[in-house]
Amino acid sequence: MALNPMHQFEVYKIGPEINLGGLxxxxxxxxxFMTISSILILSLLFFGTKKKLxxxxxxxxxTEMSYTFVAKMINETAGSSAKSFFPFIFTLFMFVLFCNxxxxxxxxxxxxxxxxITFILAAIVFVGVTVxxxxxxxxxxxxxxxxxxxxxxxxxxxIVIEIISYLSRPVSLSVxxxxxxxxxxxxxxxxxxxxxxxxxxxxxxxxxxxxxxxxLEILVAFLQAYVFAILTCIYxxxxxxxxx
Amino acid sequence: xxxLREISTRLEIARKNIKKPQKKNNSSNAASIGKALKISTExxxxxxxxxxxxxxxxxxFDTKPxxxxxxxxxxxxxxxxxxxxxxxxxxxxx
Numbered sequence: 001m002a003l004n005p006m007h008q009f010e011v012y013k014i015g016p017e018i019n020l021g022g023l024x025x026x027x028x029x030x031x032x033f034m035t036i037s038s039i040l041i042l043s044l045l046f047f048g049t050k051k052k053l054x055x056x057x058x059x060x061x062x063t064e065m066s067y068t069f070v071a072k073m074i075n076e077t078a079g080s081s082a083k084s085f086f087p088f089i090f091t092l093f094m095f096v097l098f099c100n101x102x103x104x105x106x107x108x109x110x111x112x113x114x115x116x117i118t119f120i121l122a123a124i125v126f127v128g129v130t131v132x133x134x135x136x137x138x139x140x141x142x143x144x145x146x147x148x149x150x151x152x153x154x155x156x157x158x159i160v161i162e163i164i165s166y167l168s169r170p171v172s173l174s175v176x177x178x179x180x181x182x183x184x185x186x187x188x189x190x191x192x193x194x195x196x197x198x199x200x201x202x203x204x205x206x207x208x209x210x211x212x213x214x215x216l217e218i219l220v221a222f223l224q225a226y227v228f229a230i231l232t233c234i235y236x237x238x239x240x241x242x243x244x
Numbered sequence: 245x246x247x248l249r250e251i252s253t254r255l256e257i258a259r260k261n262i263k264k265p266q267k268k269n270n271s272s273n274a275a276s277i278g279k280a281l282k283i284s285t286e287x288x289x290x291x292x293x294x295x296x297x298x299x300x301x302x303x304x305f306d307t308k309p310x311x312x313x314x315x316x317x318x319x320x321x322x323x324x325x326x327x328x329x330x331x332x333x334x335x336x337x338x
Binding site: 157160161162164165167168169171172175176179180219220223224226227231234 | 277278281282285286288289290292293294297315318319321322323325326333
């Protein structure tokens with residue numbers, strides 16, 4: 001049981017079962033860890049902006065750095081017209097980052113290693129970007145599927161290919177985050193299992209591996225949050241400034 | 245003479261300092277890993293989406309294997325297009 005590498009991804013309910021019109025809305029360990037990461041983000045931002053020192057304290061520095069990091073990313077990839085979407089992208093980035101990082105703590109649960117959660121996040125981005133595109137450009141937004149300078153004979157084929165490539169956005173966005181987190185945590189657990197089963201004699205090599213993998217996983221946890229946010233910016237850019 | 249020599253050594257130090265940060269930018273490992281992960285999933289996702297659309301249409305029109313095969317290849321084309329585009333976007337940045 002303890003050696004099973006997939007055991008860590010099990011979702012179980014905490015407290016009483018709540019049924020609302022056939023929907024199971026029980027409070028699970030996934031919801032618990034989402035709440036924990038949300039509270040962590042809120043407290044970081046609350047305590048970071050409380051004192052407003054001219055020479056920032058450590059916590060204020062972290063807050064300001066995360067702000068400028070996201071603001072710079074939006075400015076570079078989506079232009080100044082996307083500035084009004086800063087709250088959304090900042091929330092998305094911080095939520096994914098904290099869920100990944102909280103998952104790196106021992107005995108915790110990685111929320112982002114479940115595809116339903118990453119897919120919902122990606123679907124929100126996808127639907128939101130599509131709606132923004134149609135609101136901003138009207139039916140002209142459909143020109144996104146018709147690249148310029150294509151012969152008329154090829155158009156039916158190209159349009160289908162473009163639509164498939166557009167629809168693949170939420171899938172690639174969600175699968176990337178989910179697969180990276182799940183693969184990394186499974187690997188950590190497998191190497192941890194090797195340490196126990198090989199014992200005091202042969203367990204040192206897998207122990208070294210799992211230490212190295214932990215470092216790599218922290219890097220991946222940050223990178224995936226970054227990639228998620230930057231791709232959202234790129235999709236926003238496509239919707240706001242229509243040109244291919 | 246002494247002054248000139250001082251200036252030349254200072255210039256050398258200054259030139260070295262200019263070169264250093266550029267090297268750092270080129271070998272930013274983390275960003276490269278991010279790019280690699282991004283491109284690989286993009287290729288796979290389009291193929292999956294294309295085949296799924298084909299499968300659903302097949303069930304609707306009762307043309308069992310035909311549309312799945314067609315849309316699989318279109319998915320491959322879309323995947324390559326996606327990879328091509330994001331590679332182009334990366335080139336633009338630098």
